[in-house]
Amino acid sequence: MEKDADGFYTAPVAAVLPSTVAPSKDMTDLIKSTFEVHVTLAQQQEDKSSPLYSVKSFEELGLHADLLKGIYDMGFTRPSKIQESALPLLLRDPPQNMIGQSQSGTGKTAAFVLTMLSRVDFAKNKPQALCLAPSRELARQIMSVVAAMGKFTAVQTEYAIKDHLPRGVTNITAHVVVGTPGTMTDLIRRRVIDVSDVKVFVLDEADNMLDKDGLGDQTLRVKNMLPRNGQTQIILFSATFPDHVRTFASKFAPNANKIELQRNELAVDSIKQFYMDCRSEEHKYDVLVSLYQLLTVGQSIIFCQQRRTADRIAQRMTTEGHKVASLHGAKEGAERDAIIDGFREGREKVLITTNVISRGIDVLQVNMVVNYDLPLMNDREGAGGGGDPQPDIETYIHRIGRTGRFGRKGISINFVHDQNTWVQMGIIEKATGKPIERIQTTDLDVMEEQMKKSMK
């Protein structure tokens, strides 16, 4: 099955349908929504203020013919703003570092993947491009883009994610290696990856990868093992670069070309944000269950702060006859892969999870995100500092960005249930500069109407 520019599987619908058979309602809806997405996407790509706008075509960006073939094969027709502005800078010789910021779902992956594929010498069987991401799910997704864009090249790829490489492999000869920082460090240290020819080093979700409270140390370890000849192009991309990592990012990628956004530009306009007043922690569960029908209209992701909450809700809902999946970092790699693949293929419609997949994950059919718990800062300014926990604004922006991908409409709903969560949401609303509207939890019909209206 081919995915078209908008990620809908249009061709097979027409292809498998004998001319005498009338399309079912589902198929008509699919064709209709595909058409609508095409139309709005075309309009947005004409609108100068849209992050999807571009003046240039892919041909004008200096890409190799084999890569253009890959791009068109994926169904892309025109570059987005970040692709149009970043690619000429990324592909220029001599290579220059880049710190690139653009809203969630605007096509940053293609920008760095095309750079990696452009810099690799396919005749040399050694790792030449390394890419790090914060989760195995995101690393696997990035790899699928490398494979699709590089379909007409001779690219060889390998993962640096936990429990992936068969024992006994002592030397990776693939051109592009994508993984998570711990495993990448381990493979370089054991010389399974020889880094002497690495020309490009990419950090996706770079602010997260450089955060001292998170993956910063491990990422720095990888960089410190790369050749010190100044020949490695360092590329950092994210939708967010909070102040506390900006300085470090500039040191990590010295003299970088920078594409930056203002804080009030970060949240995507096509994502309508709502909140629901819940009476208590327990009432949040009842409200979620009452939403189940709406959650399964398309696909939805429910974010919890803790793994045990995600498990508890998923178990309870399953026992009560609802079909949901749960995914978090305490599960084994193979199980995680099966769960996310099931969700991508639409076998599961509701995914209950933690921050592990708050960043980067691109499933176009997700039209609703629920913050069952609001995202909170670790301990940086929270409990450890003695005060009330502060909301994690960057994580909020990434979480709601799992919907509204590349011009689509989406909805996010925050559950607030006490004074603290109310204050935290107020801080989020102020920081993102976008209104968060109330929806009644008592009247399902009104709620459904309100939601449908905002999806139009």
Ligand SMILES: Nc1ncnc2c1ncn2[C@@H]1O[C@H](COP(=O)(O)OP(=O)(O)OP(=O)(O)O)[C@@H](O)[C@H]1O
């Ligand atoms: N030029 C294009 N034309 C059509 N679709 C595109 C184009 N570029 C990217 N896309 C699609 O847009 C979606 C979002 O792209 P991508 O995942 O790269 O976003 P992102 O900017 O990395 O988002 P995030 O910040 O959430 O990681 C993907 O499904 C991708 O295939």
